[in-house]
Amino acid sequence: MNQTAQVGKALLALMLLTGCSSLPLVEVPSENQNSRVNHLVIHFTSEAFDPSLKALTQTSDRPVSAHYLIPRLDDASYPYATLKIFKLVSETDRAWHAGESQWFRETALNDRSIGIELVNRSGCASDATPSKQLKLLAALCRFEDYPSDQIAVLIQLIQGIIERHPEISPVNVVGHADIAPDRKVDPGPQFPWQTLHQAGIGAWYFERDKAFYLDWITSNPLGIARAQSALALVGYPIDVTGEQDHQSQRATRAFQMHYRPDNFTGLIDAETVAITLALLNRYKPMLLETLQIPTHDFKTP
Incomplete structure (x- = not known):
């Protein structure tokens, strides 16, 4: 191969490398767009902090995740002296928290929601019954209160989320039970929805x-x-x-x-x-x- 051909190949290779590493993009932000996120779903973990964190971050036969996990200070498995918010999935990514669900006839809510898990060991037995009226949850469940400091941190977190994603309307701040009532009860009756509303989060009535x-x-x-x-x-x-x-x-x-x-x-x-x-x-x-x-x-x- 002569010298001219070798130089030509080298220049072509350099052009290809340069093209791959620096595309000639011109960014012109359109006014015709909004956030993909327009729902916020609140859950309880039903477990202590340590097993909750593992379940939400590690591979398993039934993989689940959430964008955020908020612990509680009275949990013996929580290793810190102050409350910290654990970010598990970027808000721009899809967490696996809602499952089969529906809200205003919208499904696939994982695609358009942010999920927050609260460490809370509430839990229920099955309400299945052959009778016409379901068994009462008061007899089937153990519902724990939410510490005020945990709720204060939650409110601060959600206020920031809504600022970043203004498409989340008050009626689209929901619990897992709201969007999947056939299989979920969280965050349960102890969750202070009215307190959140008073902080500018979620819906409430006059x-x-x-x-x-x-x-x-x-x-x-x-x-x-x-x-x-x-x-x-x-x-x-x-x-x-x-x-x-x-x-x-x-x-x-x-x-x-x-x-x-x-x-x-x-x-x-x-x-x-x-x-x-x-x-x-x-x-x-x-x-x-x-x-x-x-x-x-x-x-x-």
Whole structure:
């Protein structure tokens, strides 16, 4: 090979290497975009810190993960003197935390959510029963309180997440039970949803709206089917069957643990309906028309 050919090959190789290492990209950010993240899901681990961290970070037969893990100081397996937030998965990546789930008829929630696990050893036995009414969780579960310092750290974390992902609306801050009521109960009735709302996180209803709808349904009863439709409009995965069957009880129970945690039988009653309508009135008042239900003065607390 002559010298000219050798030089030509060398130049070609250099051009290829240069092209691979430095593409001539021009970055022009489009205004037509948003975050892929528009849901936030809160869980409890059902285990102490050490086994929770291992389960969420190591390979297993049933691999799971979350974006964040928040421990508690009264856990003997937690090795630090102060609370630290453990980041396990980047917010830009997909964690495996939601599983089979649905919210506002949206599925594949792992693709669009951030998952936070709280170390909390609550847990339940199966509620399966041949009878029409499910076994009460109060008899099947052990629900632990959440320490105030753990919740304070959680609030601080979520406030930052919502700032980075403003597509997360109040109604899309949910618990695992809300999006998978047929198989999950976390974060349970001890979780302080109203405290989070007071910190600007998540949805809650106005008491005056609840009182208005309690009075309204006294003379305008909805019936089970319309009540189920209202729960579906709030986001819950519930089939409108007109019967308080098991799937209805599980979805209603998840709603009650979130918005009425002192009474979560799973049976639709007047107060459950009133809270559901008060939430719709505050966050999605236009949907009340589909149920032929009047709106209240939702602009005033």
